[in-house]
Amino acid sequence: MVNDLRTSPPPRLPIEVLISPFVSFAKIEAAGGIVLMASTIAALAWANSDWEASYHAIWNARATIGLGGFALTESRREWINDGLMAVFFFLVGLEIKREVLIGELSSLRRAAFPLIAAIGGAILPALFYLAVGHRSDLKGWAIPMATDIAFVLGVLTILGSRVPVSLKIFVTALAIADDLIAVLVIAIFYTERIHLVSLTLGLAGIVLCLGINWLGVRKPIIYAMIGVFVWYAVLKSGVHATVAGILLGFTVPVRTYIDRDSFLKRSRCLLNRFEGAMGHSSEAHSAIHAMHTQLQMVESPLHRLERYLHPWVSFLIMPLFAFANSGVRILGNVAAAARHPISLGIIVGLSIGKPIGIWLFARLSARCGLASPPAELSWKTLFGGAWLCGLGFTMSLFIATLAFGDETSLSISKIGILAGSLVSGICASLFLLRQRVPQTHTPA
Numbered sequence: 139m140v141n142d143l144r145t146s147p148p149p150r151l152p153i154e155v156l157i158s159p160f161v162s163f164a165k166i167e168a169a170g171g172i173v174l175m176a177s178t179i180a181a182l183a184w185a186n187s188d189w190e191a192s193y194h195a196i197w198n199a200r201a202t203i204g205l206g207g208f209a210l211t212e213s214r215r216e217w218i219n220d221g222l223m224a225v226f227f228f229l230v231g232l233e234i235k236r237e238v239l240i241g242e243l244s245s246l247r248r249a250a251f252p253l254i255a256a257i258g259g260a261i262l263p264a265l266f267y268l269a270v271g272h273r274s275d276l277k278g279w280a281i282p283m284a285t286d287i288a289f290v291l292g293v294l295t296i297l298g299s300r301v302p303v304s305l306k307i308f309v310t311a312l313a314i315a316d317d318l319i320a321v322l323v324i325a326i327f328y329t330e331r332i333h334l335v336s337l338t339l340g341l342a343g344i345v346l347c348l349g350i351n352w353l354g355v356r357k358p359i360i361y362a363m364i365g366v367f368v369w370y371a372v373l374k375s376g377v378h379a380t381v382a383g384i385l386l387g388f389t390v391p392v393r394t395y396i397d398r399d400s401f402l403k404r405s406r407c408l409l410n411r412f413e414g415a416m417g418h419s420s421e422a423h424s425a426i427h428a429m430h431t432q433l434q435m436v437e438s439p440l441h442r443l444e445r446y447l448h449p450w451v452s453f454l455i456m457p458l459f460a461f462a463n464s465g466v467r468i469l470g471n472v473a474a475a476a477r478h479p480i481s482l483g484i485i486v487g488l489s490i491g492k493p494i495g496i497w498l499f500a501r502l503s504a505r506c507g508l509a510s511p512p513a514e515l516s517w518k519t520l521f522g523g524a525w526l527c528g529l530g531f532t533m534s535l536f537i538a539t540l541a542f543g544d545e546t547s548l549s550i551s552k553i554g555i556l557a558g559s560l561v562s563g564i565c566a567s568l569f570l571l572r573q574r575v576p577q578t579h580t581p582a
Contacts, residue, residue, distance in 0.1 A: 170452025171292025174532070177457035178464045185465030197462045215462045219539060222455045224369055224383035229451050230317045231387015232444045237314055239392055250509035251500060252308055256315035258499025259285070259492050259527060266491035267483035275480045277541040278551055280323045282487025282558065284533030287313035288456060290526050293563055300570055304512040305523045312496065312527065320533055321384050328540040331376045340371035340382060347389035356395055356439050361386070378540065390443060395435035404432055456532060463535050466552040480547060481554030488528040488558030489565065496524035522570040528562025531555060
């Protein structure tokens with residue numbers, strides 16, 4: 139007896155197909171956090187070995203990239219911090235736009251809770267730093283404001299069922315809002331001189347991207363070519379080049395080539411063609427290739443770029459940044475760093491100011507009726523997540539490189555970042571492990 143495919147129940151999809159975009163995002167970030175940690179340990183081991191000089195020599199070596207008469211020379215560390223990190227911020231721009239359009243920030247009510255909490259997690263760490271720091275060291279006030287989402291999600295993944303999914307979603311939304319605040323701080327407070335001609339050219343490139351988006355251009359290569367020009371113009375303007383990355387992320391189209399109804403209609407026709415074709419005939423292969431094209435046309439350039447860039451950023455760019463920037467001589471400098479106002483301000487800001495700021499502003503927003511916390515998320519668990527946000531590693535390191543030009547202050551700040559992030563991670567993990575494991579119910 140032959141089964142009629144039109145009346146038989148549809149096959150169960152493999153679990154990979156059913157994974158939500160958030161789960162996929164969290165898994166990549168968590169795995170990337172492990173690679174990031176390995177890169178940091180390797181850099182610290184190298185910088186504290188007998189080969190310390192070679193570590194700094196490699197990253198301080200000058201490298202020139204050019205085409206024809208155009209050339210740009212920077213150190214290898216600067217190429218990573220100015221160039222590759224612009225790609226990281228471009229991905230951040232894509233993530234922010236996606237969250238605003240369809241994610242946790244898509245409505246004022248949904249966005250208010252993590253956004254207000256992120257504001258508190260930026261203000262209080264800065265105030266704690268300013269309270270501890272000396273007048274000559276105040277340029278580092280923004281260092282403890284940051285949250286490293288890769289490390290945070292990595293720890294939450296290790297904690298497993300002790301952590302509810304709602305906390306992971308809250309922390310992710312907060313970290314994205316946190317990144318936006320950090321970019322604004324970099325653009326406003328860490329720009330010393332502005333060259334108006336270069337800045338105008340960069341902004342003109344952004345406007346051009348918005349214009350071709352409005353005209354319906356969906357080819358990522360066109361945005362990439364304009365993006366390189368914008369990056370160079372912003373780099374020469376005095377504003378940090380990574381700001382160009384996040385602005386370009388906002389211009390990438392979220393609209394698709396074809397709408398949902400057209401996709402469904404064409405796909406059904408192609409499936410009928412494939413069903414009627416014989417085995418591996420040319421007609422079957424033609425239908426398969428046409429369906430592949432339809433899938434590309436129904437996926438927005440924003441989602442396609444985000445899906446493509448996310449593994450590269452998590453497993454290459456961020457670990458390379460950590461490897462090039464976290465190598466600091468700790469042996470023999472711990473005692474000096476423990477008394478220095480820069481490191482003390484960062485440690486206190488990350489491990490105390492950050493969790494208190496997030497939790498306090500979140501609590502006030504709920505009490506004043508400005509926002510509603512997730513019903514299944516207790517305030518104790520939320521405080522554990524807020525404490526974990528004191529893992530400011532990557533973004534804190536990045537801001538430190540902008541804040542301090544002298545090697546001594548930069549090294550002291552790196553030690554403070556490592557210590558503050560370590561204290562926050564350990565304390566938050568122990569706190570969350572003491573929470574009651576959520577009960578799961580098996581459906582009847």
